[in-house]
Amino acid sequence: MAEATHARRAKGRPDDGRSGDRLFDRELDHLPAEVRWREWMHRVEATIFAASEPVSRETLARIVGKSCSIDLLIDDIREELRGRPYDLIAVAGGWKHLTRPAYADAIRAAVGGNERAGDLTQSEVLVLMCIAYFQPITRGELSSFFGKEISRDLIGHLRGFGLIASGPRSPTPGAPYTYVTTKAFLLQFGFDTLRDLPDFEALEDAGLLSKEKLLAGDIMPDFSGGEGEDAAIAGDE
Structure with a gap:
């Protein structure tokens, strides 16, 4: 021994x-x-x-x-x-092997893919974008921002995808919950940190956001094509 x-x-x-x-x-x-x-x-x-x-x-x-x-x-x-x-x-505060975007169609055709982002309605994408830029933010503040009630169902859908989570309670009367984006959000959209979010000028250049409409509170999508998205936004308290 x-x-x-x-x-x-x-x-x-x-x-x-x-x-x-x-x-x-x-x-x-x-x-x-x-x-x-x-x-x-x-x-x-x-x-x-x-x-x-x-x-x-x-x-x-x-x-x-x-x-x-x-x-x-x-x-x-x-x-x-x-x-x-x-x-x-x-991505998401670390490093990960990811396939190049050019092969996304081939991978999807062979084995399917994660449709998480593709399953979001335009309304949900806009609300998620607003949370990402202005977090922590309450549901009431989101509703004021868009000039239309943001339902609990819509917030629940984003939470169900793991893209947002509860943040600290707001110091406003009633101490409502705020919402913040998650690590899954960063991973889903390919961001390392929130500092990688494109600035508003880049979004304007891409035709995804109008600063004039943003300042006027008029950036919600047209719901005239169906009642499904309208119902997703107009929930009750």
């Missing part, structure tokens, strides 16, 4: 009784610099590939050396993925 322990120490391995962090070699000091960098790249890419959710910088820092730049490592991985049908994207 003593000989086995001595042999482990002679090879530079810690005892089995020590912490798991000490058992894992992050620094790889015994490797040449180029080989060490390549191994860190492989570790990071494998970890992100295996994860179902975006992997944070803090998580990746556990598997590479203290002197390693995560950003430079990601840049090198992305360079190697150039020309591949998928990429490494910063």
Whole structure:
């Protein structure tokens, strides 16, 4: 037994009784610099590939050396993925492998797809956009913003998709709940943080928003095409 322990120490391995962090070699000091960098790249890419959710910088820092730049490592991985049908994207506060938009139709034709965003009505998209830009915001404030009652059903639909959640209570009389967007919202729309939301000028250029109509409180869609969307907005208290 003593000989086995001595042999482990002679090879530079810690005892089995020590912490798991000490058992894992992050620094790889015994490797040449180029080989060490390549191994860190492989570790990071494998970890992100295996994860179902975006992997944070803090998580990746556990598997590479203290002197390693995560950003430079990601840049090198992305360079190697150039020309591949998928990429490494910063989204929802971490990194995730995502297929390139050019292959969306092929993927949908082969295996279907997540239609979460496509299932939203125009009214719901506008309300979600308003929450994203002005959060935390109450249902009453949303109703005032659009000049039309925003129903609990509409809010519940967005919550059901996991795109919004309850925020802090408002300091206004009655202390109503506010609503904020979620990590799922960032992931669904491909944003790393809320700072990545396009500015109003970009939305205007894309024809998605008119600043004049916004200031006039006239940006709700035309509900004349059917009663379904109208009912989705005009719920009771």
